[in-house]
Amino acid sequence: MTTLVDKIIQTKPISAIEYAPKDFKSPLEVRWCSGCGDYSILSQVQKVLAGLKIPREQFAFISGIGCSSRFPYYMQTYGIHGIHGRAVIIATGLKIARPDLSVWVVTGDGDCLSIGGNHFIHAARRNIGLKVLLFNNGIYSLTKGQVAPTTQFGSPTKSTPYGNIDYPFNPVALALGSGSSFVARTFDRDPKHMQYILERAGRHNGFAFVEIYSNCVIYNDGAYDLFTSAETRKEHSIMLEHGKPLIFGTNNDKGIRLDGFTPTVVSLADGKWSVNDLIVHNEQDSTLAFILANMTYNPELPRPFGIFQAIQKPTYEELIAKQIEEAKAKTPDTSIETLLKGDSYWEIK
Amino acid sequence: MTTLVDKIIQTKPISAIEYAPKDFKSPLEVRWCSGCGDYSILSQVQKVLAGLKIPREQFAFISGIGCSSRFPYYMQTYGIHGIHGRAVIIATGLKIARPDLSVWVVTGDGDCLSIGGNHFIHAARRNIGLKVLLFNNGIYSLTKGQVAPTTQFGSPTKSTPYGNIDYPFNPVALALGSGSSFVARTFDRDPKHMQYILERAGRHNGFAFVEIYSNCVIYNDGAYDLFTSAETRKEHSIMLEHGKPLIFGTNNDKGIRLDGFTPTVVSLADGKWSVNDLIVHNEQDSTLAFILANMTYNPELPRPFGIFQAIQKPTYEELIAKQIEEAKAKTPDTSIETLLKGDSYWEIK
């Protein structure tokens, strides 16, 4: 049974699937503040999409509400600018109906983790094939500066003039705790790193979550500077690489070692510890992923960036397809006429 | 400024705070199916409350909707039978307004983790002083048998007649990932263990989450038998105890050892490993808590019960009180007359 949708799916692309980033630019003028970190994300996404070898018409960008959620308007793809907090679940419906599409969600820290938190954790556990990009600027920007679930403890904001008393979420830990199969963190100021992460997310089969630190110049300027600015990042951040030991520091002279269960900074310079004592990153180790995620708000440890976890398990859309196929195979007569008759019917002649 | 509420708070208890469990029984007839695991929880709660030395009028039980959520009706305390999924946030409002109360939330796997998931993770991160008892029966019971977020993968239910394709949540991991300061798991069939856990939860200062496996005899009978029945539990469950090595097995002849980052079962009988090689439980170690939580759905490992984590950090209600006090101290004139005048006013004579 081919539906009208199948016919659309079978339509051939207009031309060869060779794109330049500009092919993903929509005609709408971008209206973020100048200096906003979101600009960088937009341009990295456009670059990465151009390289994925997927026909442009197969992309859909779904967002909620927020500065970040304006993103779909700037992408020359299909898309929905949804309502606040519902991007992930709108995208879930779309992906179930249309597993052929590459569905991307763009969401803010408020949109994804405050009002949208429930949809987020459920999509993660279902392992539905969405790429969720969380633009984490640590603040509600579109509504002019209220506290977000990732605002630093103690920070004053419009809605917490005496300082934030909510302990912030660690989005990476939450994603892992919800069962997300791909979990990564990157930031606005390192285009190459972001491109690598986005490409990996783009190619991941299953739920892919990417937290992106993005600087809001107006309401939370510099919140992530310690971890992202060229001057300080080497000392305060660590870049996770699969199969490599956890080394950081301006001179690559520090590493992370597990002391009991506790990740600890050790010096590689004083001869006491060597590279062999360090944790070696393994994207496929779920327990390690938790340990690394848990480093996040520890002021004594560098902030980890990179891919925390990338594992494979059947996706939701695959499981649906399989279930339908098996059910069909087991049912001798799948005609609607038979369905209508039910268990018990009779005929009057 | 004492409000009318303060006056109520200051009312003296009727008598000495000496209770028997029956003092917590409400006149309403309990209407769960006979054999339902919830009965056990009800009687353990009544026992534990009687021993907490808290005046009965200071308890409030808040629930959502579900079989389990009928709980408050059976308790001779204050309480609200709320709406589906909102128990935790209703309780949050109550606790903020009334930090003097001991506020308990009773919720089901659907109520807490499906529709109520967002409130749950936010309350956990705020570390607000609620005791959240999740009656996990792995099914929607009140609505007669649909899939729940904790239903086993593959199980047929009324809404998944061809088998559940949602990967279940691990409530303990989710609670940890959300920042819950106290996280524990117990089950209907071991009254003593449950009483211990409930008492610890009752005395915890901050957000206390207890997952309780409860058998639904009608819609999911025996779902947890492997871990809870007298015959199999010793082989398939492990009881976490602070400061003790992780030992289990009918003859206490097996243990859990960390192989890399991976918890692994080892035999204590063949001489290769001894008790000294095993993980020693530490309620205060957040990383270990994650590792143990992650054992949950691993069929090769025993299911952990007990207190995964019990740490102290300032509670939400303490932080609010502190903030108000500090703000008052810094404000020379806290009269409402002055507040009304604002920054800029003038007088006409």
Place this chain on the structure above:
Amino acid sequence: MERDVIYLEDVTIRFAGDSGDGMQLTGSKFSDTSAFIGADVSTFPDYPSEVRAPEGTLYGVSAYQIHFGSKGVYTPGDKIDVLVAMNPASLKVNLPFLREKGILIVNTANFTEKNLKLAKYETNPLEDGSLKNYQVFKINFNEIVKEILKDSGLSPKQIERTKNIFALGLTYWLFDLPLTETEHWIKKKFGKKPEIAEANLKVLRAGYEFGETNELFAIRYRISTKKLEPGVYRNITGNEAVALALVVAAKKANLPLFLGSYPITPASEILHYIASYKPYGVLHLQAEDEIGGVTSAIGAAYGGALAATSTSGPGLSLKVEGLGLAVILELPLIVVDVQRAGPSTGMPTKMEQSDLFISMFGRHGEAPLPVLAASTPTDCFDMTIEAARIAIKYMTPVILLTDGYLGQSSEEWKIPDLDSIPEIPVEFYTKPDYLPYKRDPITLARSWAIPGYPGLEHRIGGLEKEDVTGVISQDPLNHQRMVELRAEKINRIQQDIPDAELFGSEDADLLIIGWGSTYGSIKAAFDRLTEKGYKLAYVHLKYLNPFPKNLGSIIEKFDKILVPENNLGQLAFILQGKFLKPVISYHKIQGRIFLSSEIENKILEVLNQKGR
């Protein structure tokens, strides 16, 4: 033995017992058989809100009522003619509904001291003379089946459980109904357990023979049947009808079907049925909540599916924001609300019609959408297809109101020939000049382009958008235009729906206006009074927004208008606001449908009133 045979046009029977006594099954089998012989059938299952209440308690009573015959079978019946009571509690709860001189068949086995006490009987009603106004038949079902099956090899418990089948056989004899249909079903159902099948068949026949041979029964009844049109028939509940209609509508539109839903009584069965249609390629998601139910459906609709969401009151309250989004996106979406007694959690297993206001007015901003209502279980099928047709043709969410009574009760249904159901035309836009908010000049619907088609990439969203292009716009006049266009689009549906049908005459003394499940009770009352010579008119509304275009002119013709509703007068208020004509609102809010006698009395009362 020869018996007097009494011929009846219709009769109402109720099977009542403990939750575990299998009354729901017994009732539904009885109703299958009565439909099978060509009777009109209307049924009503009535079970406790507790999952499994303790045995023998009053609140644990489960019952199933069947009204069948050749005439006036619009409701499950006001009063019961025959009550089968399996224990004291079920007798206590159901006796008030048994008509005077009605037949009462009692299973005496359960009239133990303990059960009498649980049922709060001080003395045994079988002995204290309190049943003297009824024809009472005391039979010990348990003893009889024990005897019959003593050599069956079944356990005592298994044997005891067949007692409801004995009751079934006995009532078949009483109404001269054939055993064939039920025999057939037993064989199919217990195909893999022949000893159980055999036992049940044996007991069924024994029940029948008990009637035939026992002296107890002096009278037998025969129900006249209608000559039904040729065709294939079955019984169906409203909830199953909705589920099937969704599949058929998708087929007729040649679209994949997606249901995003969250369980809630009494709508859950729609989700269950749809979930069981996997062999038919149906897609569904049990979302994390109702917000997820509606918004996942919006996502699926954007992708080109026929998208639906099903719920009941509290769930509809949660879908309000999502519905507003669907309105401004102008995507097709079917929302089925199986109304229950509110407000808030209310009485979850009981019916009500109190979600009309929220359906009409329950969105922030100006967000009108079509509202339809089904009037009978089988009408749920037709109106669901109609909802799909309107949703697609007008690119709009549509709310279809049913209720707990329609959803769970059943009636016989002539299974439609698929070819007789019109196609639902869909054309995805595929020309290169796509303008998302360019409208069809007649329907004002925008055209639908879906992801996957090259060159039509576009974004839609919840912000106000420019007319035609759909680009976000804050232009003041554009906003006014768009608000008016969206409203006008819904108004135009009036041109595309059937006129309201007027039963009775235009010069009647009273016009009755009903909607939804009041149909059966009103129609029965209307027919009875009309037959008696009263001059009445009756319009039953299936389209509540917009109203049928002739409704205004009908209303104009009448001075007295009566609007019975299971709410505080919601339709009445809307009619007044729209047509500026006073109506008499008659409400019942008891979690139950109107009795036709209640309507009858009210009509008479109103007719006797001077003025209005």
Place this chain on the structure above:
Amino acid sequence: MERDVIYLEDVTIRFAGDSGDGMQLTGSKFSDTSAFIGADVSTFPDYPSEVRAPEGTLYGVSAYQIHFGSKGVYTPGDKIDVLVAMNPASLKVNLPFLREKGILIVNTANFTEKNLKLAKYETNPLEDGSLKNYQVFKINFNEIVKEILKDSGLSPKQIERTKNIFALGLTYWLFDLPLTETEHWIKKKFGKKPEIAEANLKVLRAGYEFGETNELFAIRYRISTKKLEPGVYRNITGNEAVALALVVAAKKANLPLFLGSYPITPASEILHYIASYKPYGVLHLQAEDEIGGVTSAIGAAYGGALAATSTSGPGLSLKVEGLGLAVILELPLIVVDVQRAGPSTGMPTKMEQSDLFISMFGRHGEAPLPVLAASTPTDCFDMTIEAARIAIKYMTPVILLTDGYLGQSSEEWKIPDLDSIPEIPVEFYTKPDYLPYKRDPITLARSWAIPGYPGLEHRIGGLEKEDVTGVISQDPLNHQRMVELRAEKINRIQQDIPDAELFGSEDADLLIIGWGSTYGSIKAAFDRLTEKGYKLAYVHLKYLNPFPKNLGSIIEKFDKILVPENNLGQLAFILQGKFLKPVISYHKIQGRIFLSSEIENKILEVLNQKGR
């Protein structure tokens, strides 16, 4: 220099510039000063929906309008008398509102090629003669302040940023307003940065002197002021008024205050203000979403707090289920909805009145609740206190409707004497015979017992409950009784609210009915036409459910009724449904309040129509 002085009753001035030009500040200072001299003031801030749009763009223009004087100052003014434009884009956007021959003060510094292009000007309007219908004053503010502050030690950027203060000084001169108020504020604000304070004071005075000494200005204006009652005055926006009133109401009820809220434009300021009241012991929670906002407030109300939740349209949609719970729990709760343009996300920064329907009807089941509406920014204070009074006295959630215009615009306010505001009596139940749903015979309110009091332990919930005892009940007749009682309780509030006030005469040719923020525009139009001799009547509704008890009898007296609304006619529909009287609905849905001239024209049009 001697100037002609023109005396005016009222005047409208608008400051317009780039988002970064400080126009909001300038405007609010101007409005403080004009109120300070005893004028009536009405202001309207108008800023872009983008957080910070790129410089010089049309959509980045920010403006602040002040209407002040002694008479007819009910709105921020239809047409502008004086426009201060800081750049080409702000000129382009705002010129259409400047009246013919109006005064246009332009900062020429920004009329560069680049800015002209950004503003989509083909030629320079300062030179191409297109401004000939206005009195244009071209002044290079940037040059002047550079000169003034050349020795100040401030950076060029800092110096440039004072140009709005120069504009302020100049307009003070133009209207003969005192500098004192602003000087005072500058000193306070920059107390810790004396060089900045000094620079601003210098520039302010320079602006004033520029007017005095420069030959450009041949005319000066003097606005007549009213003799205000003695008292302490300030300017206040509707949102701040709500926040303050909540504090006052809690004080008057002697309860702790709790606000559960979630940020949303244009309601967020209520949350901000409340959050800033920590020194006053106020409790608040920025919940995870709006559902959390309302349900946390319900929890707090159970605990004995005066509980409130604030939001705008989309948030109200999400609160629907929670409101149903509050209705059945019968707990006091204040819900403030600062309406914005819908449906869905709509136009977030623009006002609308389209949430009346959802407020009245937007809950599943029968769940009536009182609905109030504020008519002016200062009325927001009074109506919030009234909402609290009703919520507590009747143990019910109350919706208070304001809107984006009321919330953000300001007017001068006589700060009430706290003692003049009546206490809100509260008595927590403390007798041992507590029956949670026993009702006061007059109000039908149940009594309120809160946790912590020994012996009154009780449970309430969303299930239907038995009358008086509150024990859960599925009894059919009890349900009907409870539904009717809850409705009757709300109806009885009618006995406790003031009659509607009729402006004009009872034998007028036309009755105008308004609600909410239409007050200013209607009143201005009404006054003007009445003065011209038209016979008009006007009722402005602050109580929408229930309506004031005399409303029906007022409506009966008029043949023609005009109902202007910023929606598609929601009040009009409700009035018709209730009073069965046709009304003429006049709608404007452009994200803006009515101009009083629009109302005036409509009134004249209606008066000229034959019949209705």
